[in-house]
Amino acid sequence: MSAAPEWKNPVVRWIDHRLPVFTFTHHSLIDYPTPRNLNYWWNFGSLAGVVLVILIATGLFLAMHYNPNVDYAFDSVERIMRDVNYGWLMRYMHANGASMFFLVVYIHMFRALYYGSYRAPREVLWFIGLFIFLAMMATAFVGYTLPWGQMSFWGATVITNLFSVVPFFGDAIVQWLLGGFAVDNPTLNRFFAFHFLLPFVIFGLVFLHLWALHVHKSNNPLGVDIKTDGDTIPFHPYYTAKDAFGLGVFLIFYFAFAFFAPNYLGHPDNYIPANPLVTPPEIVPEWYFLPFYAILRAVPDNFIDIWGILPILVTAKTAGVILMFASIIVLFFLPWLDRSPVRSARFRPIYKQLYWLFLADCIVLGWVGANPPEGTMLVIGRIATLYYFVHLLVFMPLLSRYEKTRPLPDSISAAVTPQGSSQSAQAQGA
Amino acid sequence: MADTSTTTAEGHEHEEDRRDFLLTSTIVVGAAGVALTAWPFIDFMNPSADVLALASLEFDISTMEPGQAITVTWRNKPIFIRRRTAAEIDEAKKVPLSDLKDPQADADRVKEGKDEWLVMIGICTHLGCIPAGQKVTDSKGEFGGWFCPCHGSHYDTSGRIRKGPAPRNLEIPPYAFTNDTTVRIG
Numbered sequence: 139m140s141a142a143p144e145w146k147n148p149v150v151r152w153i154d155h156r157l158p159v160f161t162f163t164h165h166s167l168i169d170y171p172t173p174r175n176l177n178y179w180w181n182f183g184s185l186a187g188v189v190l191v192i193l194i195a196t197g198l199f200l201a202m203h204y205n206p207n208v209d210y211a212f213d214s215v216e217r218i219m220r221d222v223n224y225g226w227l228m229r230y231m232h233a234n235g236a237s238m239f240f241l242v243v244y245i246h247m248f249r250a251l252y253y254g255s256y257r258a259p260r261e262v263l264w265f266i267g268l269f270i271f272l273a274m275m276a277t278a279f280v281g282y283t284l285p286w287g288q289m290s291f292w293g294a295t296v297i298t299n300l301f302s303v304v305p306f307f308g309d310a311i312v313q314w315l316l317g318g319f320a321v322d323n324p325t326l327n328r329f330f331a332f333h334f335l336l337p338f339v340i341f342g343l344v345f346l347h348l349w350a351l352h353v354h355k356s357n358n359p360l361g362v363d364i365k366t367d368g369d370t371i372p373f374h375p376y377y378t379a380k381d382a383f384g385l386g387v388f389l390i391f392y393f394a395f396a397f398f399a400p401n402y403l404g405h406p407d408n409y410i411p412a413n414p415l416v417t418p419p420e421i422v423p424e425w426y427f428l429p430f431y432a433i434l435r436a437v438p439d440n441f442i443d444i445w446g447i448l449p450i451l452v453t454a455k456t457a458g459v460i461l462m463f464a465s466i467i468v469l470f471f472l473p474w475l476d477r478s479p480v481r482s483a484r485f486r487p488i489y490k491q492l493y494w495l496f497l498a499d500c501i502v503l504g505w506v507g508a509n510p511p512e513g514t515m516l517v518i519g520r521i522a523t524l525y526y527f528v529h530l531l532v533f534m535p536l537l538s539r540y541e542k543t544r545p546l547p548d549s550i551s552a553a554v555t556p557q558g559s560s561q562s563a564q565a566q567g568a
Numbered sequence: 569m570a571d572t573s574t575t576t577a578e579g580h581e582h583e584e585d586r587r588d589f590l591l592t593s594t595i596v597v598g599a600a601g602v603a604l605t606a607w608p609f610i611d612f613m614n615p616s617a618d619v620l621a622l623a624s625l626e627f628d629i630s631t632m633e634p635g636q637a638i639t640v641t642w643r644n645k646p647i648f649i650r651r652r653t654a655a656e657i658d659e660a661k662k663v664p665l666s667d668l669k670d671p672q673a674d675a676d677r678v679k680e681g682k683d684e685w686l687v688m689i690g691i692c693t694h695l696g697c698i699p700a701g702q703k704v705t706d707s708k709g710e711f712g713g714w715f716c717p718c719h720g721s722h723y724d725t726s727g728r729i730r731k732g733p734a735p736r737n738l739e740i741p742p743y744a745f746t747n748d749t750t751v752r753i754g
């Protein structure tokens with residue numbers, strides 16, 4: 139890798155000598171050594187970054203015309219849609235942007251699962267990613283309350299009431315969260331305040347995420363460590379160009395929704411103004427929360443009978459809430475649940491199959507979450523919930539022990555260039 | 569990924585030309601995209617359709633006495649309506665245009681045959697204060713019209729700037745007399 143560049147512009151040199159922002163940027167975006175074999179699944183991190191910026195930009199502008207008051211919130215959003223110049227575009231970019239953000243981040247996370255990117259030495263990177271995910275969920279939840287439609291109102295009611303399961307203090311906590319006895323103006327005001335703040339918290343977390351990434355560099359489809367310079371290529375122009383191309387494709391997909399099916403991912407009931415006296419027949423969260431919603435509702439009412447011993451503390455409602463939070467918390471333990479000597483699923487024949495089953499399981503959970511928890515749906519939901527935890531808590535540790543992995547290549551360059559690494563190592567060192 | 573290590577000297581030069589072209593065209597297209605994207609954001613901050621919708625205002629002037637002035641609001645701005653006395657009209661008419669900073673005849677500031685009625689946007693053309701002169705007790709400035717207390721602009725009985733920092737005469741809004749007793753602003 140080249141050393142710190144010689145800055146020609148005297149102003150740049152003057153500043154860089156005092157605060158090396160230019161050298162820092164150069165090292166992290168230009169000559170940053172990146173595995174030469176990254177595929178398009180590695181595109182989704184930068185996509186998430188772009189969507190975050192789009193959400194912050196459109197959100198900031200929406201906030202200029204949005205009115206966080208129960209009497210005006212709904213109307214102010216409709217006014218944005220009808221009267222404000224390009225208001226429809228701003229709002230559809232924002233609402234669909236939130237969906238795209240989750241889609242991109244889910245793909246990004248499943249990429250990490252497939253290639254074992256959460257494994258040592260990238261555990262902290264993985265943790266920060268999970269914190270970003272949690273912060274995103276909080277942001278999207280409070281954001282969805284803002285348009286003050288029926289789903290906004292009742293979604294906020296249902297989710298804040300989850301906290302009523304906390305022993306002894308439950309009701310007090312809910313009242314504290316709401317600033318009253320029901321979702322009302324104080325709730326809307328504080329949700330707006332948090333909705334404004336949290337994206338910037340996410341932004342800070344992204345910075346830490348990248349910092350951690352740049353310490354041990356990107357993982358790669360082979361899951362083997364970078365060993366020589368020949369294993370890497372500079373980030374610019376190779377990955378800037380590749381990421382830019384991927385961004386173009388992604389933007390076409392995103393704007394196909396924003397322009398042609400802007401309400402496809404939303405619920406029509408949210409165009410009915412909030413009414414604290416009428417609950418819609420079915421409350422469904424946005425699609426990106428559906429798998430968790432399915433887990434929340436999966437717990438049988440006769441849970442207490444089955445378990446006999448836990449009846450006092452754990453009612454069905456409480457257990458559902460605990461399971462839902464647990465479904466994310468287990469992910470923090472993944473680096474230790476999976477102890478296989480090999481990271482990438484490419485060399486793990488059994489894990490590879492279980493991986494796709496797990497992905498299918500999450501999709502099934504999402505599908506169940508979209509339907510009323512009755513009859514077959516409930517049974518499927520329970521099995522899928524059980525499988526979710528069995529995969530992570532039982533299969534992962536067992537596989538690490540018993541799976542016969544395939545032999546790993548000596549190095550990245552040995553695997554991608556037929557003659558081995560020596561030639562390209564020279565070229566790169568030049 | 570192209571194999572960068574094995575280009576010949578000859579091929580290399582051609583590569584550079586094509587790359588330069590691709591790079592430049594990418595940057596140009598990208599810059600155009602950024603500019604096109606910026607527009608909705610900029611325009612978003614402009615007055616929206618509901619604000620622009622010309623709210624027009626009808627006002628009944630039949631009860632106004634000569635010498636009386638009334639302020640009404642149109643598009644969130646104060647509108648000065650004054651029924652001028654004969655003396656005030658005379659004074660406004662006899663000022664030579666060469667004495668004026670923003671030369672305009674009194675006849676051009678009122679509707680034909682309605683010399684009595686002066687209808688203006690009551691906002692000082694200097695920095696936007698509202699000049700005094702509507703109330704009987706107000707100071708009307710050295711020219712008997714209006715006086716802006718913010719930085720001392722004096723307007724005459726035709727609302728023209730005569731002295732002080734304001735550059736232009738008080739603005740005339742679009743208005744019409746729908747009949748003898750009603751004025752419609754906007």
Ligand code: HEM
Binds near residue numbers: 199200
């Ligand atoms: C992590 C980034 C963000 C996410 C995931 C997000 C998510 C959401 C969601 C799901 C909605 C409801 C969409 C609807 O159906 O209308 C929403 C609305 C809103 N958001 Fe955000 N948002 C983000 C960033 C921001 C930022 C930074 C701001 C302001 C600075 C903002 C301001 C607003 C406003 C004013 C609304 C209400 C208007 C509307 O409903 O379209 N958002 N957001």
Ligand code: FES
Binds near residue numbers: 692693694697719
């Ligand atoms: S604003 Fe009226 S004189 Fe300055």
